[in-house]
Amino acid sequence: MSKKENNTCNTCMSDLTRRDFLKVAGAITGGLAAASAVSNTALASSGGGDIPLEDQKALFYDATYCVGCRECELACKEDNHLKEENVDDLSGNTFTLIKLYQSEDGGESSFRKYQCMHCVDPACATSCPVGALEKTDEGPVLYESLKCIGCRYCMQACPYGVPAYDWSQAYPLIAKCDLCYDRHDGPACATACSPGALISGTRGELLKIAKERIAANPGKYYEDRVFGEHDGGGTSVLILSAVSFDKIGLPPLTEKAIPHYGETATRAVPYIFGGAAGFTAIVYRATMTAEERQRLGKKQGKEEGETE
Structure with a gap:
């Protein structure tokens, strides 16, 4: 942490009395203990809504149509005002990424689009002790930064390794695709895809x-099935591929609802916050007012503008 960032933290913490600190610390300790004891029944409670699953917003990616032009990446960055960067994985400034799989002998290859899968029953949402991640009735899984306490359970729970922590900020936040939730024309990546690999x-x-394509092309698609229809309880991002799903970075999942995998995160709770520094940081984050968070966010934006 820089001197400037440290001074900011010290100023905010000076307004927190010892009694308030102990109250918040006790509340967080109790919350962490409760989170570590969450049952499968509780974990499964985040999915569902008033809108039938078949009517919820979704995205379809056919890897056999993808030519690797990366227009989807550019459209995502423009629509979300993200910085340009060269990375090999999702990050705080990269919500979607096209990668190329190629076998060692060069006889097999396929592009793959990495992004949030917007699970039907998301492990990230069920593992979050403060409800900063939510499965909306419309389908997308959204993140509310003002609720986030920086515990990073979501990063531990997600079987796709999607949530990214923006370490470049003084007040780091989780970053991920929101399926262009408030965009009337659908996800920017889909509208920018001229080859037709993406459809919203x-x-x-x-x-x-997807099933019509499988029926019209016997043997073209891996196992003649759609990834995400049932995998891990189902996802709102559906994928077709000519090569096996594991070769393009998709984990082998049963049809069991995804919150089952959140158990890994809740078991890790005592270790994530081992140490005084980590504990103090989470108490500080939890006691920041909305005004302080917004003020810090504006300050970070100004500093970014000065460095560009």
Whole structure:
């Protein structure tokens, strides 16, 4: 942490009395203990909503149509006002990424689009002790930064390794795709995809399209099935591929609802916050007012502008 960032933290913490600190510390300790004892029933409670699953927003990616042009990456950055960067993985400034898989003998290859899968029952949401991640009735999984306490359970719980922690900020936040939740024309990546590898629509419509392609091209697609229809309880991002799913970075999952995998995160709770520095940091984050968070966010934006 720089001297400037440290001074900012010290100023904010000076307004926190010893009694307040102990109250918040006790509350957080109790919360962490409760989180570590979450049952499978509780973990499964975040999914669902008033809108039928087949009518929820979704995204379909056919890897056999993808040419690796990366127009989807550019569109995502423009729409979300993200910095340009060269990275090999998702980050605080990269919500989607196209990668190329190629076998050692060069006889097999495929592009793959990495992004949040927007699970039907997301492990990230069920593992978050403060509800900073939520599965909306419309389908997308959204992140609310003002609720986040920086515990990073979501990073531990996600079987796709999607949530990214923006370490470049004095007040780090989780960053990920929100499926362009408030965009009327659908996800920016899909509207920018000229080869037709990406299509947005309802989950029911997209599953129908995917299955029609499988039926029209016997043997073209791996196992003649759609990844995300049932995998891990289902996802709102559906994928077709000519090569095995594990070769393009998709984990082998059963049809069991994804919150099951959140148990890994909750078991790790006592270790994530081992040490006084980590504990103090989470108490500080939890006691920041909305005004302080917004003020710090504006300050970070100004500093970024000065360095560009």
